[in-house]
Amino acid sequence: MQIFKTLEEVNVHKNSCVTIGNFDGVHKGHQYILNQVMQHSQKNNLQSIAVTFHPHPQRLLTGQKKPPFITLLQQKLELLEETGISSTFCIPFTWQMATLTPEEFVKTYLVDALHMRHLIVGYDYAFGKNRSGNFQTLQKLGKKYNYSVSQSEPLNLHEVAVSSTRIRKMIENGQVFEARHLLGRFYRVEGEVVHGQNRGGRLLGYPTANLCLTDELFPLSGVYAVFAEYENSVMPAVANIGFNPTFGNDVLTVEVHIMNFSKDLYGKQLRVHFVQNLRCEKKFNSLDELKAQINADTKQATEILTQNQKELYDFVWLFKNAKQKI
Ligand code: RBF
Ligand code: MG
Numbered sequence: 001m002q003i004f005k006t007l008e009e010v011n012v013h014k015n016s017c018v019t020i021g022n023f024d025g026v027h028k029g030h031q032y033i034l035n036q037v038m039q040h041s042q043k044n045n046l047q048s049i050a051v052t053f054h055p056h057p058q059r060l061l062t063g064q065k066k067p068p069f070i071t072l073l074q075q076k077l078e079l080l081e082e083t084g085i086s087s088t089f090c091i092p093f094t095w096q097m098a099t100l101t102p103e104e105f106v107k108t109y110l111v112d113a114l115h116m117r118h119l120i121v122g123y124d125y126a127f128g129k130n131r132s133g134n135f136q137t138l139q140k141l142g143k144k145y146n147y148s149v150s151q152s153e154p155l156n157l158h159e160v161a162v163s164s165t166r167i168r169k170m171i172e173n174g175q176v177f178e179a180r181h182l183l184g185r186f187y188r189v190e191g192e193v194v195h196g197q198n199r200g201g202r203l204l205g206y207p208t209a210n211l212c213l214t215d216e217l218f219p220l221s222g223v224y225a226v227f228a229e230y231e232n233s234v235m236p237a238v239a240n241i242g243f244n245p246t247f248g249n250d251v252l253t254v255e256v257h258i259m260n261f262s263k264d265l266y267g268k269q270l271r272v273h274f275v276q277n278l279r280c281e282k283k284f285n286s287l288d289e290l291k292a293q294i295n296a297d298t299k300q301a302t303e304i305l306t307q308n309q310k311e312l313y314d315f316v317w318l319f320k321n322a323k324q325k326i
Contacts, residue, residue: 174220
């Protein structure tokens, strides 16, 4: 996938079919539109292009770090690439950008730079100051600048549109097993393995890899059956997200115990795919009770992760078999 990070970098020699959005999560709803863009492009010999902004316009304008992103830029670009779209134009969003009229934006970025001939927008797409630019605005401009516009209908799950907001809420509630249907993959976080308290192996007999976190969104504190991905291998594991109340920590940690694994992972990049919530985090009165509980968690996670393994793996390996299925 070609990535353009500035107007100057844009290098498009063909007419194009474009979609535009924030794509936080690159979820099933996004995948659905991106597929339409690719199909339309193929039929009409156009280049397929996703357009997005960075930083997120709302973040720049409000100066607030919320809502938490499902995917940070790097992961978003990786996932966009996996959809098969041929280019992504990641427009740097600045205060100056925010003053452009819809027409100036469309002409400079979409028409002149990308040679857009067809635009597909989501069912809820709006842009510009106070979200004043909408489907009708884009259609009017299309007459002047020689492109057509279509609006994609929402992709529903249980009669409710798949949206980043809905997915965010599910993850914050710990409903990671449900969220996979909307994402088309398991929710995941990743980070470098760093030194923790060193209690896990020594005191409890369950060594854990502690992650140095970069993500913004975390499932509800608790214990989860997860897959740990490290250097192209995917291993059954169990994760604890929380504050280790038994030991009175005060920072959020994500630690992962990988079943039947004893390699040293310090300094390595680990990706954690959240499969299912097992329980909430608890304060135990003794080490033995905590140990017995972790033992039970490990057993339960192993059962979950080894049942229907093929289906579960499809959700780890994004898009491979899950495309369009919901
Ligand atoms: N710590 C707690 O204080 N309460 C828990 O409920 C809890 N559950 C855990 C479950 C699993 C599967 C694992 C691997 C760890 C858990 N821990 C829990 C964290 C434990 O306190 C931690 O691994 C050690 O303190 C080492 O950092
Ligand atoms: Mg540890």
